[in-house]
Amino acid sequence: MKVLLLYPSLRKEILGYGDMGAVGEPLALEYLAAGAIEDSHEVRILDLRLHPDDLEPTLLSFQPDVVGLTGYSMHVLRNLTTCRLLKSLLPTCYTVVGGHHATLLPEDFFVPQIDFVVRGEGVHPFRALLRALEAGGPVPPIPGVYTRQGDVFVDGGEPLSPAKAMSSWTEGSHSPMTSTAFPRPTVP
Ligand code: B12
Numbered sequence: 001m002k003v004l005l006l007y008p009s010l011r012k013e014i015l016g017y018g019d020m021g022a023v024g025e026p027l028a029l030e031y032l033a034a035g036a037i038e039d040s041h042e043v044r045i046l047d048l049r050l051h052p053d054d055l056e057p058t059l060l061s062f063q064p065d066v067v068g069l070t071g072y073s074m075h076v077l078r079n080l081t082t083c084r085l086l087k088s089l090l091p092t093c094y095t096v097v098g099g100h101h102a103t104l105l106p107e108d109f110f111v112p113q114i115d116f117v118v119r120g121e122g123v124h125p126f127r128a129l130l131r132a133l134e135a136g137g138p139v140p141p142i143p144g145v146y147t148r149q150g151d152v153f154v155d156g157g158e159p160l161s162p163a164k165a166m167s168s169w170t171e172g173s174h175s176p177m178t179s180t181a182f183p184r185p186t187v188p
Helices: 027-038 055-062 073-089 100-104 123-135 163-167
Strands: 002-007 042-047 066-069 094-097 116-118 145-149 152-155
Touching: 002 027, 002 055, 027 042, 027 123, 042 055, 055 073, 066 073, 066 123, 073 094, 073 100, 094 123, 116 123, 123 145
Parallel strands: 002 042, 002 066, 066 094, 094 116
Antiparallel strands: 116 145, 145 152
């Protein structure tokens, strides 16, 4: 199958320093690609932070069967818009979202333009999903994967590795989401 993996771009809409202020290689997508290539899928990664204008041309020239999107919480709205555009251009292409926000709040992606939401570790469920899609017929329950069936998303079971382990606060992480890590200063 032809698989396109997308890292979203926000330009300077959310972070003042923009996409290029703190850019790392799209490691999650590289892991997913490595797994999919093992199963002989044709895979491309498009990092929209570096190539913000290439989405439509790539969709139209590559004609992927499956598009996988990663993202943090700040990327949710952009990923929803991207999937809507994608479905309007390629109605039969499957859309899969994963990453930090999909792990924390998968229900934010329970919308018609998204077909699968992956929680937690992604390589094994993504491989299993691609195999199932390639085989055709209904997708069996896959741990960590929510599958859209009409208007509802069906839970394939707990992820193989605990989703919480990916998001819980640990000393040394750089962006705490809890108020205990950086307590508010008391105002005299
Ligand atoms: C390295 C890192 C960075 C690096 C590199 C980031 C980059 N863009 O490449 C730097 C230092 C630059 C960085 C910056 C920021 N970061 Co940062 N960062 C991390 C860190 C420590 C590891 C992320 C990583 O590379 N993991 C390795 C990859 C392989 O794992 P993964 O992304 O989780 O992917 C796996 C699964 O999620 C899943 N998956 C992921 N995508 C997809 C897609 C599909 C289709 C599927 C099926 C599966 C799937 O499969 C993958 C393999 O198992 C995490 C904390 C953590 N411990 O995870 C925070 C973290 C992701 N960062 C966070 C934040 C907030 C930021 C900043 C916004 C901070 C800021 N205020 O500036 C910036 C954003 C920069 C930017 N422009 O994008 C938050 C996100 C919170 C959230 N709710 O979204 C985290 C979770 C830290 C935290 N606990 O708060 N970051």
